[in-house]
Amino acid sequence: MLDGIISHQELLRRIDALRVERRLIGPVARVEPECMPPVRYFYQPVERADELALDFTYCVQSPKAVLLPPAEPLLRFDRESGKFRAGPVIDHTPTALIGVHPCDVHAIELLDAVFSNGNADGHYLARRRSLFIVAVDCPEPCTEGVFCRDMETHETDRGFDVILYRLDADRRYGVVFASDAGRAWLNPSLSSGGMRTPNSDDERTFIRYRQNKERAFEPRLPMPRRELPEMMARSYDSLLWEATAQRCYSCGSCNLACPTCYCFDIRDENELNGGGCRLREWDACMARDFALVAGGHNFRAKPGQRLRHRLYRKAAWIEAQTGLHGCVGCARCDRACTAKISIVEMLGQLAEEVQHAGTRP
Amino acid sequence: MIPVFDTSCPVAGRSGEPVGAKLAAGTRPRIAIFSLTGCEGCSLAILELENELLDVLGAVDIVNFREGMSERDWNIDIGFVDGAVSTPHDEAQLRRLRECCKTLVAIGSCACLGGVNTLKNAQPQNEYRGYVYGEAARHFPTADARPLSAFVPIDHELPGCPLVREEFLRFVKCLLGGRPFRLPSYPVCVECKRRGNLCSYERGQICLGPLTRGGCDAICPSYGRACDGCRGVVSNEALKAFGRNMRTQYDVSLSDVLERLRLFGAFQESALP
Incomplete structure (x- = not known):
């Protein structure tokens, strides 16, 4: 069941609205002439929604670095005026991560579990609590060699604030909310017409989308x-x-x-x-x-x-x-x-x- | 040469010791920097630590440094040496430095591996002496280029062409704090991944990153240039794997592999598959 239908233009407007309070990170296309195909996608901070490549195949690096940076200070210490002082470094920067495929949503869910169970990790959790996640579903495998179907991670219904389904070629997205923050972000009453509640045609389109998706992902492992x-x-x-x-x-x-x-x-x-x-x-x-x-x-x-x-x-x-x-x-x-x-x-x-x-x- | 460790771990041994172990407590270390055969770029790189140089100078006494000052003193706690031993004169000077310096540190690829100087080792001596020195060749005795460790015991090695300034600084901090210093035991790939680089192999380049010791923050791949191995081979296992992978996965011959590894003297014959 869809919660809404949003046009591409309206989606970009809403993402730009997020920028007021949050830093934006999402897939950006980079031309790589020596690669086949000659483009690669990377998660990068952006200023405007139209810099994002929401129809990206896969990002070379996972979004892990947004929550768990390759290197981060946990605490700083000094000895000014002869006294030893130390204090934690906690990063609360409000961030919106736009464009996370279901596999990576599952991965973030795992990181959440790892860093909350037992000794909760305040550094990770501070970032996680400041993170707004917009997932983008994959209608087909992003590239050769993936085996998300085998791992049952090619789709997801939790671990994000909003998920977008690209229903057709004129870039109309089906929307499903998984949090109040997501619901508030795409509230139809704020719309200039680009966001609406789904009708029965939309639901039929969504069923077709999921049927096609089911056929597009083939298992690669000989066992479940x-x-x-x-x-x-x-x-x-x-x-x-x-x-x-x-x-x-x-x-x-x-x-x-x-x-x-x-x-x-x-x-x-x-x-x-x-x-x-x-x-x-x-x-x-x-x-x-x-x-x-x-x-x-x-x-x-x-x-x-x-x-x-x-x-x-x-x-x-x-x-x-x-x-x-x-x-x-x-x-x-x-x-x-x-x-x-x-x-x-x-x-x-x-x-x-x-x-x-x-x-x- | 930087020791290449086999399957066992490089915990014991010289480079695991605190850097300042030989310093008397509470004294300012007396530092000297010397150059043998090389471009002296590593000495210069130390001077390029512009933001940190004054802090360093506030904590040590530099007593002998041709690239930076005119005074000379031979009572030295820690001597840094760049350049390879490439002439009898280099060798004599190095032996003297070993006697004058309580701790001797090789800096840069030339001092640690032999560096680009070792390219001459594969050529007949008459030939290269002729085209380098012309008719005056007889006045310039020369020998195969070798790393410092081929002649005298070396306490620490900071490889790279040029040396990595940040690593030098980390070394100096360890020195002043009496803490152990160790080179990274992982290859350049680790730093490429931390930096979020696109792998050189995806661009169709043959990169030496997987078998080259990290610590340079993957500077060459970060600017689109495949690694040339200036920090030496990280392990025998990686070198053997490289030979196998080049042959079986990339159709690159062993001689081509060796050619690449020879540039900075990173190649070590004993370790090949």
Whole structure:
């Protein structure tokens, strides 16, 4: 059921209205002549709604950086007048993130769970509470290689303030609200005519949209998502880990590109005057020293062990901890890997191994 | 050469020690900066720390620095050396510096890896002496270019062409605070991803980022130029993986790979697959 229908023009006007109180971040197209196709999309701050490319395919980096910056100060300290003082750094900047595909909405939902459960993370939650999310649904897979259908993340009905469905070519959007803030933003009574309540034609169009979408997304894995943890449990001693890791650089690109990888490292930066800050930076479990502890022991010193760990996290352990998808099928890791190691291909190979093992007497 | 670590971890060893361990408590460290064979760009890069230079000068005594002052003193706590050892004279000078400096730090690709100077190592000596010095060649004895660590023990290495100013500053802060200093153990890709760069490989470039030690904040890829490995190879595993990937995924031959790695002397024969 749709909550409203909005024209493209009216949508841009409403986004511009958001700019009054919030910074805007959304997909921006960048010409990249050496790429195929010669355009790439990036989440960037914008001043005006018409800078946004709301019909983007996928953004090279996930929107993770908006909530969990690659590097952020957690606290600052100084020693002015001989006294040590320290205070937290909390970022409350009101922000609107416009243009989040369902896979990334699922990813943000996971980050929310991770940073709220147990020891709630005030730095993350301050940003999250200041964030207004406008999701944009995908009528078809954004690019080759994605496996969101397998991960059941190609659609979503929560985790955003508003979601937009591009119903037809003249850029008319179906609107669904998931929060009061979203409802207030697109309130039809504020409209100059571009926003209205849906009629029965619109609902029929929406049903067709969803039927077409259902056909457009094809599964890529040989087994449903719910069977992945069981498959992983039987794959711990697979030879695939070591064999694939022969090509792995341990560069962590897969982690850093992943919208659900949230691991970080914390270190202190000192200034010459005795002050400084405590910095949190993205870390990567594929990096060699990730599991290095005091005394010099490394729990995962071999690339094969690290690769296995990462896949277990994505396909089984995160879900066991949070009940949410550890992998959202966006395939950013596959695209980021210059060694062309593919998570979806590995899952497929493991599934094959497990099936073969099952048929053996 | 910067030690390339195998599967074990580089925790023990010289570069894990606090930088200022050899300093007497409460004294201002006496710093010197020297140049062997190279462009002296690393020394110059230190002078380019314009915003921080006065703070640094307020905390240390610089006692010997050809690029920046005329006084000379040889009682030195910490000596920074850029340039490679490329002549017998370089070698003699380096051995003297090792004796004069309580802590010796190699700065820049030339001092840490041999740098672009090592390009001459693959050519016959007569030939390059001839085209560099002409008829005067006999007055200029020369040898294969080598990193400082090939001759004397080096306490710390800050690679890069030129050295990374921010890293130098971080090193100096560790030095003054008596804290341990370590080079990043991850490759350039980490910093490219943190900066939100489009991967050079997506543009069809062969980038050495995946096997090159990070710490430069991915400066070359950030300006659209693929990494050339000036900070050296980050691990044997990455080097081996690079050889395999170039052959099997990109159809690039081993000799082409080596050619790229030779530019800054990052190539280490023992580690190839």
